Amino acid sequence: MASNRGVVYLKQRHVEVQSIDYPKLALGNRKCEHGVILKIITTNICGSDQHMVRGRTTAPPGLVLGHEITGEVIECGRDVEFIKQGDIVSVPFNIACGRCRNCKEGKTGICLNVNPARPGAAYGYVDMGGWVGGQAEYVMVPYADFNLLKFPDKDQAMAKIRDLTLLSDIFPTGYHGAVTAGVGPGAIVYVAGAGPVGLACAASCQLLGAACVIVGDMIPERLEQARRFGCETIDLRQKASLAEQVEQITGEPEVDYAVDCVGFEARGHGANANTEQPATVLNAVMDITRAGGGIGIPGLYVTGDPGGVDENAKIGMLGIRIGLGWAKSHHFHTGQCPVMKYNRQLMNAILYDKIQIADAVNVTLISLDDAPKGYDEFDKGAAKKYVIDPHGSVAA
Numbered sequence: 001m002a003s004n005r006g007v008v009y010l011k012q013r014h015v016e017v018q019s020i021d022y023p024k025l026a027l028g029n030r031k032c033e034h035g036v037i038l039k040i041i042t043t044n045i046c047g048s049d050q051h052m053v054r055g056r057t058t059a060p061p062g063l064v065l066g067h068e069i070t071g072e073v074i075e076c077g078r079d080v081e082f083i084k085q086g087d088i089v090s091v092p093f094n095i096a097c098g099r100c101r102n103c104k105e106g107k108t109g110i111c112l113n114v115n116p117a118r119p120g121a122a123y124g125y126v127d128m129g130g131w132v133g134g135q136a137e138y139v140m141v142p143y144a145d146f147n148l149l150k151f152p153d154k155d156q157a158m159a160k161i162r163d164l165t166l167l168s169d170i171f172p173t174g175y176h177g178a179v180t181a182g183v184g185p186g187a188i189v190y191v192a193g194a195g196p197v198g199l200a201c202a203a204s205c206q207l208l209g210a211a212c213v214i215v216g217d218m219i220p221e222r223l224e225q226a227r228r229f230g231c232e233t234i235d236l237r238q239k240a241s242l243a244e245q246v247e248q249i250t251g252e253p254e255v256d257y258a259v260d261c262v263g264f265e266a267r268g269h270g271a272n273a274n275t276e277q278p279a280t281v282l283n284a285v286m287d288i289t290r291a292g293g294g295i296g297i298p299g300l301y302v303t304g305d306p307g308g309v310d311e312n313a314k315i316g317m318l319g320i321r322i323g324l325g326w327a328k329s330h331h332f333h334t335g336q337c338p339v340m341k342y343n344r345q346l347m348n349a350i351l352y353d354k355i356q357i358a359d360a361v362n363v364t365l366i367s368l369d370d371a372p373k374g375y376d377e378f379d380k381g382a383a384k385k386y387v388i389d390p391h392g393s394v395a396a
Contacts, residue, residue, distance in 0.1 A: 002138075006064040006065075007065045007066060007133070008065070011061055023132065027142065032140070033078040035142040036073050037073075038069065038089070040134060041088065041161060041389075043069050044066075044385065045374050045387075047196060047378075049135075051265065052065070052125070053065075056264075056305055056307045065124045068134070068166075069090075069093075069168055070089070070161065070165045073088075073089060080144045083144045089148040090343060090347070091141055093122050094109045094111070094121070094336060095129065096340070108340050115129035127303075149167065149340075152351075163355075164350060166358065167350075169339065170361065172337050173337040174201030175201070177337075183210055186210070191231075192284070193215075193260070194217035194233075200357060201259050201298070202226055203357055203360040206229070213230075215233050217233070217236060221381065221383040222381065225362055237270070258289045259285075264300060264301045264313075278318050279320050283321050291328040292329050295325075295333075301318075366388055371388055374388070
């Protein structure tokens with residue numbers, strides 16, 4: 001029987017590469033004729049994975065991690081018509097049936113049929129349907145004709161794989177945050193967080209024509225990474241308020257739009273930088289966003305956080321000053337990015353050299369065996385996007 005290995009979450013701050021089951025074209029006890037098996041080319045470590053590994057979710061031990069997947073099709077179910085063996089494809093992290101009301105409306109992040117517990121599913125993620133993750137050598141993908149984005153040329157895809165691997169999640173997610181906030185030509189934008197999604201969002205704001213993109217974080221190396229592709233930066237450890245620091249850059253203490261790329265593990269600003277305050281970013285961006293502006297919220301907020309700072313935080317109930325947002329007529333957009341809404345267009349932006357997204361987020365290739373080290377370094381704030389190359393095909 002063919003072998004398979006994957007990155008398995010065992011307990012807080014501990015993952016291991018273990019032998020796992022080779023994928024089958026099956027859903028429970030029935031054949032999955034609409035699925036395919038992929039030999040994984042690249043699979044990325046995501047900040048959302050880190051929330052689980054830190055013990056900040058209800059993820060069970062034994063979960064095979066990984067929802068950012070790019071691979072080669074090696075087996076197709078009988079009902080797969082348009083995806084063929086040998087195709088190189090990007091896998092949206094959202095698992096979607098293509099048949100339900102939400103999928104037909106393009107809301108693939110909240111498919112109604114792929115997770116019995118709640119709308120929306122993802123590979124290798126807590127409360128997202130129990131699907132096996134893709135930080136592995138092989139994985140099964142259901143509803144293949146609907147879900148998969150085929151790259152038009154295999155040689156071209158491999159030449160640009162460091163960029164194309166980001167289409168499974170962080171590039172569309174960052175772009176989604178910018179689009180839903182309202183970013184367009186000439187906009188002044190504040191992006192909270194200079195992790196990979198924040199950097200992808202900042203690059204997306206530039207792609208959308210923003211005049212000034214300001215990125216805030218507390219890790220100097222990540223702020224330096226943002227400056228490398230033309231962003232203004234704010235060190236949130238400084239005593240000056242966020243509004244004061246924005247004013248030093250633009251002449252006004254406000255921006256047109258803001259994007260929260262931090263989520264529920266946010267820390268306070270200034271003197272409170274070492275204290276977790278989960279509503280900090282949401283309240284801060286309402287404070288600096290102009291009246292009539294918009295706020296995109298691709299940063300993750302959960303309904304179950306065992307490590308929450310208080311009983312409310314443990315169920316995702318935060319002290320948000322919604323009255324301020326109401327008074328300023330802000331619009332807000334939350335939730336998973338519907339990757340398929342954007343991934344084909346963003347693929348073309350990569351293929352036609354309109355953006356160098358891998359350079360923006362500092363893609364760093366590692367082996368599957370080095371994945372635990374990658375998790376550890378990412379947790380310490382490394383200004384890198386770790387991309388696992390399980391078969392050595394990219395390195396070769």
